[in-house]
Amino acid sequence: MAILQQATIDAIKQNESALLASWIENLGDGGSLNDSRISREDVSRQAREFLSLLVTASANGDAADLTRSEWLDSRQFLEALSRSRAMQGFDSQHTAHFIFSLKRPLFDLLQKAYAADPRALSSELWMISELLDTLGMHTIRSFQKSREEVILRQQEELLELSTPVVKLWEGVLALPMIGTLDSQRTQVVMESLLQRIVETGSEIAIIDITGVPTVDTLVAQHLLKTVTAIRLMGADCIISGIRPQIAQTIVHLGLDLGGIVTKANLADALALALKRSGLTVTKAAG
C-alpha cells in the first residue's frame, strides 16, 4: 500500500496553478507547443484536466497500483489522449513527453514542501516518480495499441482496394493484380474472382500480372491454384502481362506453367478471349 502523504496532496492542491504553469512551460521546452497539429490551448486544457484527475485519484487511491478503480478516470483520459495523438500523427516520444514533463515541476514543488524532512522527501519523490512512470508507460501502451489499430485497418483496406474484378466483355472477366502476391491476398483474390464468375456466368477469366513485381515459386504456385480452381468451376483462365524478366525467372526456376494459357499483354488476352467466344472485331467502314 503506497498512499501519498496528505501533505503532498495538499501541497499539490495549493500550488495547482503554479504547477500547471511550469508544466506547460516544460511542455513548451520539449517542443510540444510549437506544433501546427495541436494548439496551445488544447495542450493547456488537457494538462489542466489531467492534473485535477491526478489530484483526485491520488487523494484516495493507492499510488502503486493503477489497475484500481480510483485510477479509472485517469487511465481513460490518457487512453483518449494517446488515441487522439496517434490519429494526429505524433510519435510515441512526443506522446510520452506529455506525462514525463510533469516530473520536474512536481519534484521542485515537493522539494520546497519537504525542505525540513529529507527522509519524507525521498520516499514521496520515489512514489511520485513511480506513479508518473507507470502513467507514462500506460500512455505509450495505449498509443501503440491505437497505432496498431490504424495499421491493421489500412492493411484491410489495401487488401480490398487492390483486388478489383472488372468485366471486359460479355462473358469475359479481368483481374489486374497489383503488388506482391502472398497466401492471404491470393485467397482473397481467388474468392472474389470465383464469386464473380458464378454471378456473371463468365466463361473466360483473364489474370493480368503486369503489376506483380516478382514471381517466385510460391507466387507461381498460388497462380496455379487459382487457375485450377477456375477450371474446376467450368471456366477458362488466361494469364497475361508476363514481362520478359518474369518469363526468364519462370524458366530459370524450372516452373511448369504447362496447362496455363499465357499471353504477353492484356490486349492479346482479350483478343484470344473474343476469338474463343466467337466474336471478331472489325474496323468500321469509311
Next chain:
Amino acid sequence: MDRIPILRMGEFLLVTIQVDMHDQLALTLQDDLSTKINEISAKGVLIDISALDIVDSFIGRMISMISGLSRILDAETVVVGMQPAVAITLVELGLTLSGVSTALDVERGMKLLRERVRSL
C-alpha cells in the same frame, strides 16, 4: 434419402446432387450410375453439383472416379455448377480432377456434351 436419382434425357444421363453427400451415398451413386450407363448405353453423363457446398477428399475422389468409370463405359462426363468454396477446397486438398470436364451451368454443360458426342 438413401440414393440420388439418375434421370434419363435421350442418350444422356442427368445426376443432380441436391443433398449433402456422405460416403455411402457416393458409393451407391457410383454403382447406380455404372449400371444405368450400361443399361441404356448412354453417350454422356452430366453431374450437377451446384447445390453441393461441403466436400471432403473422399467426395472429391468419388467425382473423379465416377468420371473415370463413365469414360471407360464410353460416356462423356461433365461436372457443372461447382461452387467457389468447393473449388477452393478441392484445390487446397490437392485434387485437381485433371481428367474431368467442367462447365459453369447445366445449359453450358449440355452444349458441351452434345458437341463432344457429335464430334465422336
